Amino acid sequence: MSKFEIEFKWALYFTAFNALWLSLEKVLGWHDELIQQHAFYSLLIIIPQVVFFYLCIKAKRDDYFKGEANWQQLFVSGGVLALLIAALSPAVVYYMNRFLSPDFIDLAIDRYLMSGGKEAEAKNFHSLEAYIKNGILFNVSMGIVIAGPVAYFLKKKKPL
Template sequence: MKKINIELKWAILFTIMFLAWMLLEKTLGWHDEKIADHSWLTLFFIPFAVLLSVLTIREKRRRYYKGSITWLQAFKAGVLMSLFVAILSPIAQYITHNYITPEYFVNVKNHSITNQLMTIEAANEAFNINSYFWQAAIGAFIGGVITSAIVAFFAQRKRPKKAKNKID
């Protein structure tokens, strides 16, 4: 268990950050009056997601690997954190759509149908809790794997070689 504590901790923090972001989106009107802009405005979450991936791998390098980490070790830590985020994502979606913004699905369906972006059937199929459970879990995992590969490249550190003592 101690081997995965860091990744699990950061996945829980990521989930809390996601819920805070959902509350921010709701407060800023991105789930109702500004729903037309929601799809691109929500991209502002990406830097925060990347930051948590960086912090996860940095802590893993510092605490578990004593300052030295290979690309593969860093990548594995990021993927494991992403897996935990994916597992927690249905819970976050449930909280989001039942407590933070229960009217979101109605609003996004109405917007999509009214602006002829989708048919009623397509909107009903795309915008529901089960669809979002899957989208969130798969998206979190795939996005996390890609982010982990990139972050691991920059996070890798080799253990410094010990200097040999020369006798003069």
């Protein structure tokens, strides 16, 4: 087993889940008629993200470290997972904005303008480039925040 095979596998799983999550958002109307609710409800993905990190870090402890690993080893595993998810996130953002919801950016800009925002700000904040950048930063930062406590709870030493 290669050093980061487990993290890569779970990053692919999470990326596929993320694409499915975006499809659910579309079905629920958060990409069009209920776009004003998108910013709030899209954060619910953090709940399954914690589960994915838990499962990955637990698999790393059990399969790679043979059941015994300290916090630092498991935190590094979570950090690698966060970086891999972040590296894959532009593909998901592109899929959403080009195939799943091609009108999403225009609708988000319209909604921003209706709430009193300026057009230049709206176009700067709601662009494919901005969404890709925000996706990368969100996945790295949330991944690190999640990895710390998950690694703490999953650390395990051999009994004396």
